[in-house]
Amino acid sequence: MNDLWVKHCGISHTGSFKDLGMTVLVSQVNRLRKMKRPVVGVGCASTGDTSAALSAYCASAGIPSIVFLPANKISIAQLVQPIANGAFVLSIDTDFDGCMKLIREVTAELPIYLANSLNSLRLEGQKTAAIEILQQFDWEVPHWVIVPGGNLGNIYAFYKGFKMCHELGLVDRMPRLVCAQAANANPLYLYYKSGWEEFKPVKANSTFASAIQIGDPVSIDRAVYALKNSNGIVEEATEEELMDAMAQADSTGMFICPHTGVALTALIKLRNSGVVGPMDRTVVVSTARGLKFTQSKVDYHSKAIPDMACTFANPPVQVKADFGAVMDVLKKYLGDKAPK
Secondary structure: OOOEEEEEOOOOOOOEOHHHHHHHHHHHHHHHHHOOOOOOEEEEEOOOHHHHHHHHHHHHHOOOEEEEEEOOOOOHHHHHHHHHOOOEEEEEOOOHHHHHHHHHHHHHHOOEEEOOOOOHHHHHHHOHHHHHHHHHOOOOOOOEEEEEOOOOHHHHHHHHHHHHHHHOOOOOOOOEEEEEEEHHHOHHHHHHHOOOOOOOOOOOOOOOOHHHOOOOOOOHHHHHHHHHOOOOEEEEEOHHHHHHHHHHHHOOOOOEOHHHHHHHHHHHHHHHOOOOOOOOOEEEEEOEEHHHHHHHHHHHHOOOOOOOOOOOOOOOOOOOOOHHHHHHHHHHHHHHHOOO
């Protein structure tokens, strides 16, 4: 690929793209509370990053935040963020879809404002990433934009941002969108492969791309609309593919999340099949910083993942505290690196 770009949306306050939408939503809740509306707090179901963004901005605004998390299904780094920011965290013995069902029922009964991407305010904030991409390319539209997909609000937000710029006459066309899913949580992919015949939720299986481990996405209809109206594609990534892609990206100096590995896998597959041309300008959206997912990287480079070759693992070399031993190891390493 000669024109490949990665849009890093994890260089933000809490380390993921969720900040873009949450600052808009919490600002609105802050306004409602100042107007004496009966909003006692803000709640969300989360696979990690949404809860981090919600708790941080609520803490700043002095608003109580309530977080429903699936027990033992998110990284420690993601779990500690809402705890540190003072959120009321409920660790629930279910998956994300179960948490989502419960938070919708609770917010229907209590004066708690729902902060999931069902709420259009979130998408208004997230669409700014699409506008930024166009601005950064001096309003030249890329051919492809590849976005990881779980609850599927983000692919629609990108569509909305690109569409708005097109309607305003800032650009003359839309990019083609690709939504990339983990094969272990791929209801949109299966829907796409059926020719959009019938959507069936799936039971999401465990995936290293934990933030998109969602089997019944709430924004399914909006995602399908975005893909149909951008001549879009859905692709999937196995666990080995996404971890290999993450390791390859990291070896170029990046430090990406597994979800970005899913998007990069989609790119590799579309490039190999000839759908994405070698000169097509392609933007892969990186949704969070890799520091939130260090355990998966440790496991990969330790070759500690069952049934995975970990082809690009780079484990440390054990060597005695001895000059000769160190020299032997270094000479072998440097010899392997010598110009051929």
